[in-house]
Amino acid sequence: MGRSSDAREKILTAARSLVELRGYSALGVAEICKAAGVPKGSFYYFFESKESLALAVIDEHWAAELSDWTRILGGDAEPLQRLRQLFEETAAEQRAGQQSCGTVSGCMFGNLTLEMSNQTEVIRERLQQIFDAQVDLVEAVIAEARERGEATVADTREAARSVVAQLEGQVLFAKLYNDTGLLDALWANCVALLGVRTGTPTAVAP
Amino acid sequence: MGRSSDAREKILTAARSLVELRGYSALGVAEICKAAGVPKGSFYYFFESKESLALAVIDEHWAAELSDWTRILGGDAEPLQRLRQLFEETAAEQRAGQQSCGTVSGCMFGNLTLEMSNQTEVIRERLQQIFDAQVDLVEAVIAEARERGEATVADTREAARSVVAQLEGQVLFAKLYNDTGLLDALWANCVALLGVRTGTPTAVAP
Structure with missing residues (x-):
């Protein structure tokens, strides 16, 4: 569970800097996960969609x-x-x-x-x-x-x-x-x- | 040539309304051509890239x-x-x-x-x-x-x-x-x- 919360935080941090740099539309879930260093499966464990992120x-x-x-x-x-x-x-x-x-x-x-x-x-x-x-x-x-x-x-x-x-x-x-x-x-x-x-x-x- | 200029104008008009509706990043060349009703080849005849459009x-x-x-x-x-x-x-x-x-x-x-x-x-x-x-x-x-x-x-x-x-x-x-x-x-x-x-x-x- 500790590691899971960690992953959520990492996704949020990565998404925030990517949104600040390039906006929302240009963003892909794969890219967010790569920047966050978490597997793509983690993303959908924490977030229903790019919109909910x-x-x-x-x-x-x-x-x-x-x-x-x-x-x-x-x-x-x-x-x-x-x-x-x-x-x-x-x-x-x-x-x-x-x-x-x-x-x-x-x-x-x-x-x-x-x-x-x-x-x-x-x-x-x-x-x-x-x-x-x-x-x-x-x-x-x-x-x-x-x-x-x-x-x-x-x-x-x-x-x-x-x-x-x-x-x-x-x-x-x-x-x-x-x-x-x-x-x-x-x-x-x-x-x-x-x-x-x-x-x-x-x-x-x- | 007459038809070609027509196609350029159609692409510009379609791109303009799509940009106004959804911004630039979310836009794809294929979608612009579809909205403009012109073949994708026409796009690259008139515009080098999405950026030049x-x-x-x-x-x-x-x-x-x-x-x-x-x-x-x-x-x-x-x-x-x-x-x-x-x-x-x-x-x-x-x-x-x-x-x-x-x-x-x-x-x-x-x-x-x-x-x-x-x-x-x-x-x-x-x-x-x-x-x-x-x-x-x-x-x-x-x-x-x-x-x-x-x-x-x-x-x-x-x-x-x-x-x-x-x-x-x-x-x-x-x-x-x-x-x-x-x-x-x-x-x-x-x-x-x-x-x-x-x-x-x-x-x-x-």
Whole structure:
């Protein structure tokens, strides 16, 4: 049983890096098993299909990211400072990925949305839940900032979605140009999108 | 020769809808030829490889989009009004696509960026040129608006990139949720990102 759990973990790890490098469609079960160093029989012992493996990869990645987002956005810092920290940690993570594999891999959820949301309904639903959760977390912080009189935006839900859309769009550019410097614009854009009041300390550039 | 050109056009049309539906990686040459109704020999008469077909699909799509963007952004309306028109026509096009094939297909260039920019250097370069050109076109309009005192943004290049990033991010959401209503936020976000002066007539919601 010990070895079996090991094999599942190896398959997940291999699938995750292959998905990050080349997307989902280009992936074959044989290739995943080869990269994981497990026999093909093991794959179907743990996963019903390539689709159920994709869901497991998505879930594992989201569990880790959710824990980061919750730590950052639920922290003790002032609300806008927490949003800023989210952008900084996102940029740091993309830089780390670039250093380890040579190219900016972008956001797994954005990548999979554009690659396959129109192909697999169950994956589309999962990705919708993930982005809904991201928007929820960001919205709570924006609502706090507004209560403190630091943000003037009227619709906190729409503002939160726009902040996440901006994040996805800039990460797309960082991936395309293989340049994490493009993520430096995130904070200033967030300040603009939220109508942050002039004079709010966290709104000032470092 | 007449029939040959016909076959090239049929292959391009079939490839374009298959790429929009399912992306590039999942596509096979045999399938494209079947959808196009041409023998497989024809494919290699016109295209060296699947990659060169992808470049042709990208180029054809960009030629059409560039002509739209140039018409709209180079038009006679006031500069901010032209940007607004760009968002409205983008939304209308996504709605038309949704009506014809049931789902929002999103932006072909964004889709291909997230699916394959890390796989094929020649396609990455082409997509970079396209997004550079989009940012150029938007930047020229922002610079005009700033000269007229309607936009207060400091760095027109960065502002233009942020507007295009916002567009890509919201189109990503429109695709994921199959809901073009999400594109309604584009104009208000653009007003915020450009620091449009209060009182500028085009800044008012309809």
